[in-house]
Amino acid sequence: MQELIDDLPEQIAILDDGFNILAVNRAWRDVVTRHGYVNALPGYNYHTVCAQHAAAGYEPAAEAVAxxxxxxxxKHSFWQLNYNGRERWDGRDFQICFHRIVRGDNNFTLVTRFDLTEINELRRLKSEFNRALEQGQASERLRLGRELHDGTSQVLTAIGLLICRLKREPLSAQTSALVEELQELLGEAHQEIRSISYLAHPPALDKLGLANAxxxxxxxxxxxxxxxxxFEIxxxxxxxSATAKAAIYRLAQEALSNVHRHAHANRIRVQIFCRASATHFVIADDGVGIKPEALAGGCSGVGLASMRSRMAEIGARLTVRNLQPGTAIVASLPKGL
Known part of the structure; x- marks a missing residue:
């Protein structure tokens, strides 16, 4: 047993039924010896150690005693707590777990302590990076929308005026048909640009809230x-949360854009299903559906990989459902995120 736990990187202690420390691994021994907490080694009582720190006003120790x-x-067989260290461990983040183990007539408690400081710092840096990336993408969308509206749309409008002038000229039946087709294509191009420009200029998310937006x-x-x-709730x-709100909204933008470009749909439904344990955000259409190879990850153009990644970053889950006809994109967000 000693050899087994010594090879583990986490700090581990094994307690008997009275919470006396029977064994500790190398990581536990190194830390407590280095910092002078020798009463947290075998031969001492862990409950007493925690009670002493609790009496000194350290709240995590009081929770450990309880x-x-x-x-x-x-009352329970497992307990877990994330907490901040003090004194020599001031500024560091930890997680401690108690696990009750029964072997025949003997009861043991496995104590495991993890130093989460570096992990939490990496999470913070990742969150800051994602936030900066979101802001950069939003700025680029706004720029693209402005350029489409102010530049390309004006060019198309000028082309439309020239086509109108051309229609007033004497034309053969074949040429008139070509002009009519050009005018129809021009109308479709205008509609495409209006759709893209609208997605680049979304409603004010912070002011309206996610549901209204x-x-x-x-x-x-x-x-x-x-x-x-x-739309219905x-x-x-x-x-x-603000992070989840932005991610869900961007997902809705991408899903609607995919409907416009790929689905050939006539109808869309945006729904929010509120359940006891999770909230489900649904964008559904009655179009042609998603090809099986796209669902399997073989088609990057639909953007499902990007959507899944966006949801994974906030602890949500993305599900794609075939509706026959159509497709539903479902983002499931556990309560509290």
Missing amino acids: ALDGLRSG MKLLAEGFARRTGLEAS LGEYDPV
Whole structure:
């Protein structure tokens, strides 16, 4: 047993039924010896150690004492706490776990302590990077939208005026048909640019909140594409965190863009299903559906990999469902995120 736990990087201690320390691994011994906590080594009582720190006003130690008492009484068999260190460990983040193990007539408690400081710092840096990336993407969308609206749309408008002048000239039947077709294609190009430009200029997410912003996004997108749209909230909606709000909204933008470019749909539904343990955000259409190779990850153009990655970063799950006809993109966000 000693050889087994010595090879583990986590700090581990094994306690008997009275919480006396029976054995510790190398990582535990190195840390407590280095910092002078020799009463946390074999031969000492771990409950007493925690009680001493609790008496000195250290709240995590008081919670540990209560947890050990709960293990003894059978109230629970597992307990976990994330906490901040003090004194020699000031500024570091830890997680401690108690696990009650029964072997025949003997009860043991496995104590495992993890230093989360570097992990939390990496998470913070990742969050800052994602936030900066989101802001950069939003700025680029705004720039693209402005250029399409102010530049390309004006060029198309000028082309439309020239086509109108051309229609007033004497033309053969074949030439007139070509001019009519050009005018139809020009109208489609205008509609495409209006749709892209709208997605690049979304409603004010921070001011409206996610639910209202998604409602306006769907309605505005429908007006510019000619699709029929509906929005509904089923259940009691609880606001989500700022990070989750931005990620879900960007997902809705990407899903609607994919509907416009790929689905050949007539109708879209944007729905929020509020359940006890999770909130589900749904963008559904009645189009041609997604090809099996796209669902399997073989088609990057649909952007499913990007959507899944975006949801994974906030602890949500993305599900794609075939509706026959159509497709539903479902983002499931656990309560509290």
